[in-house]
Amino acid sequence: MVRLASLAIFxxxxxxxxxxxxxQMLPSPAKVASTIAAEARSGELFFNLAVTLxxxxxxxxxxMAAGTALGLLMGRVMLADRLGDPWLIVxxxxxxLVIIVLAYVWGGxxxxxxxxxxxxxxxxxxxxxxxxxARALDPGLDEMARAFALPRWKILRHIVLPQLAPYLATAARxxxxxxxxxxxxxxxxxRPNGVGFEIGIAFQLFDVTRILAYAMAFVAVILxxxxxxxxxxxxxxxxxRLRTA
Amino acid sequence: xxxxxxxxxSGRLEVRIIRKAFAAVSGERADVLRDVTFCLDRGLIxxxxxxxxxxxxxMLRIIAGLDSDYQGTVxxxxxxxxxxxxxxxxxxxxxxxxxxxxxxxxxxxxAKLATLFQVLELAHHRAHYPGELSLxxxxxxxxxxxxxxxxDILLLDEPFVSLDEALAARLREELVSLVDNRTLTTxxxxxxxxxxxxxxxxxxxxxxxxxxxxxxxxxxxxxxARTEGDIASIKAEIARQLGGxxxxxxxERQC
Numbered sequence: 001m002v003r004l005a006s007l008a009i010f011x012x013x014x015x016x017x018x019x020x021x022x023x024q025m026l027p028s029p030a031k032v033a034s035t036i037a038a039e040a041r042s043g044e045l046f047f048n049l050a051v052t053l054x055x056x057x058x059x060x061x062x063x064m065a066a067g068t069a070l071g072l073l074m075g076r077v078m079l080a081d082r083l084g085d086p087w088l089i090v091x092x093x094x095x096x097l098v099i100i101v102l103a104y105v106w107g108g109x110x111x112x113x114x115x116x117x118x119x120x121x122x123x124x125x126x127x128x129x130x131x132x133x134a135r136a137l138d139p140g141l142d143e144m145a146r147a148f149a150l151p152r153w154k155i156l157r158h159i160v161l162p163q164l165a166p167y168l169a170t171a172a173r174x175x176x177x178x179x180x181x182x183x184x185x186x187x188x189x190x191r192p193n194g195v196g197f198e199i200g201i202a203f204q205l206f207d208v209t210r211i212l213a214y215a216m217a218f219v220a221v222i223l224x225x226x227x228x229x230x231x232x233x234x235x236x237x238x239x240x241r242l243r244t245a
Numbered sequence: 246x247x248x249x250x251x252x253x254x255s256g257r258l259e260v261r262i263i264r265k266a267f268a269a270v271s272g273e274r275a276d277v278l279r280d281v282t283f284c285l286d287r288g289l290i291x292x293x294x295x296x297x298x299x300x301x302x303x304m305l306r307i308i309a310g311l312d313s314d315y316q317g318t319v320x321x322x323x324x325x326x327x328x329x330x331x332x333x334x335x336x337x338x339x340x341x342x343x344x345x346x347x348x349x350x351x352x353x354x355x356a357k358l359a360t361l362f363q364v365l366e367l368a369h370h371r372a373h374y375p376g377e378l379s380l381x382x383x384x385x386x387x388x389x390x391x392x393x394x395x396x397d398i399l400l401l402d403e404p405f406v407s408l409d410e411a412l413a414a415r416l417r418e419e420l421v422s423l424v425d426n427r428t429l430t431t432x433x434x435x436x437x438x439x440x441x442x443x444x445x446x447x448x449x450x451x452x453x454x455x456x457x458x459x460x461x462x463x464x465x466x467x468x469x470a471r472t473e474g475d476i477a478s479i480k481a482e483i484a485r486q487l488g489g490x491x492x493x494x495x496x497e498r499q500c
Contacts, residue, residue, distance in 0.1 A: 148349040
C-alpha cells in the first residue's frame with residue numbers, strides 16, 4: 001500500500017516536472033508509456049531486454065562462482081590471502097571503464113570480452129564478502145564434522161555454505177546492482193544490441209523519450225527480479241532464524 | 246606429529262600420550278598433558294575426572310583425531326565409528342533436530358531413530374530448530390546425534406555440565422540405558438567425582454596441569470546394583486587413594 005503511494009507521488013512529481021521543463025527535456029509519463037508500448041509491439045524492447053538480462057545473468061553466475069571459490073580459499077589459506085590481496089585491492093579500485101576498454105582492446109568487440117569485463121568488475125566484491133564469511137566460519141562446527149567423518153561435499157553443502165549464506169546474499173545483492181550498472185556501459189561501448197546500446201543511440205539523437213522508455217522498462221525488470229527472486233531466496237535462506245522484529 | 250588411527254580388532258581403546266604442549270601467545274610452550282597412558286576394553290565406560298584446565302578436552306580431541314600435534318599414540322578399534330558429544334551442543338542452527346541427526350547418520354534405521362528420540366524425550370522436538378531448544382534439550386540432541394550413528398566409540402565432553410542436578414541425573418540414566426545394551430566403548434570427561442562414580446566402570450583421575458593420570462579406580466559393581474552406600478564408599482576410596490591430592494585439586498580448580 002505504502003509502495004503504491006510512493007509510486008503515485010513519483011508519477012505526480014514527474015507530471016509536474018515535465019509541465020515545468022517542457023516535453024523536450026522531460027517528456028510526460030504518458031508519452032514515455034506510449035513509446036514503451038510501441039517498442040514492445042515491434043518486439044525490439046523484449047529482444048533488447050532479453051539480450052541484456054542474459055549478459056547480466058552470465059556475468060553474475062561467473063562472478064559469484066569464481067568469487068565464492070576464491071573468497072573461501074583466501075579466507076582459509078593464509079598464503080592464498082597474501083598472494084591474492086594486492087590483486088584484490090587493484091581490482092576493487094580500478095575504474096570499471098579501464099577494465100571494459102582493456103577487455104575490448106584485447107578480446108575484440110566480442111560477447112566473451114563483454115561478459116568477462118562485467119565479471120571482472122564484480123568479482124572483487126564477491127571475493128571480499130565471501131572471504132569475510134570464510135574467516136567467520138565456526139571452528140566448533142568444523143570439528144564436529146571432522147569428528148563424525150562427514151564427507152567433504154557434505155561439509156561444504158551443509159555446514160560451510162549455510163554459514164556463508166548471509167555473506168552470499170550480501171554479495172549477490174550488491175553484486176547484482178553493480179552488474180545492472182556496468183552491463184549498460186559495456187553494451188554502450190562495444191555491443192550492437194541490448195538496453196545500453198539502445199540508450200546510446202537515443203543519446204546521440206537526443207531522444208529523451210526513448211532513453212526514459214528503456215530506462216523505465218529496465219527498472220521494471222530489476223524490481224520484478226528483486227521481489228520475485230531475490231527476496232524469496234533471502235527469506236528461504238533465513239527461515240530457521242527466530243523472528244526478532 | 247602422531248595420528249589417532251584405528252588398529253586391531255580387540256575393540257580396545259589404547260591411549261599413550263607422552264607429551265602434548267600448546268604454544269602460548271608469548272611463544273612459550275607449556276605442557277598440557279604428560280605421560281597419559283590408559284586403555285579401555287570394549288563395552289566399558291571410562292570416566293576421566295580432573296580439575297578444569299587439566300587438559301581433559303585436549304585429550305578427547307586427540308583421541309577423536311581432531312588434534313594430531315602430540316607425541317604418542319592412540320589406537321582405536323578398527324573401522325571404529327566415532328560418536329562425539331562436545332561440551333557445547335554444536336548443532337547446525339539451520340537444520341531441524343531430526344535433520345541434524347540425519348546429517349551424520351543418513352542410513353540410520355527410522356525405527357531405531359524413533360526409539361532413540363523417544364528415550365531421550367525428543368519425540369516432540371524432531372521438527373524444531375536448535376534455536377528453539379533449551380540447553381538441556383540441545384544437549385540431548387547432541388547425544389542422540391552421537392548415538393544415531395551406532396558408534397563403536399563414544400566420547401563425551403562434560404555433556405551434563407551447567408544443567409540442574411535433577412535433569413543431569415535423568416540424562417545420566419538415559420545415557421546408561423542407551424549405552425548398556427551395546428558393545429560400545431565410552432569415554433567421558435567430567436570434573437564431578439560423584440557423576441564419575443555413578444557412571445563409570447573405571448574412573449581415571451587426572452592431576453592439574455600438566456595433566457597426568459594419578460589413580461585408576463576400577464568399579465566392579467554393576468551400575469544398576471550400586472547403592473547410595475556403595476557410591477559414598479567408592480568416593481571415600483577415591484579420596485583415600487588420592488591422599489591429599491583431592492584436597493589440593495579442589496583448591497586448584499582454577500589452574
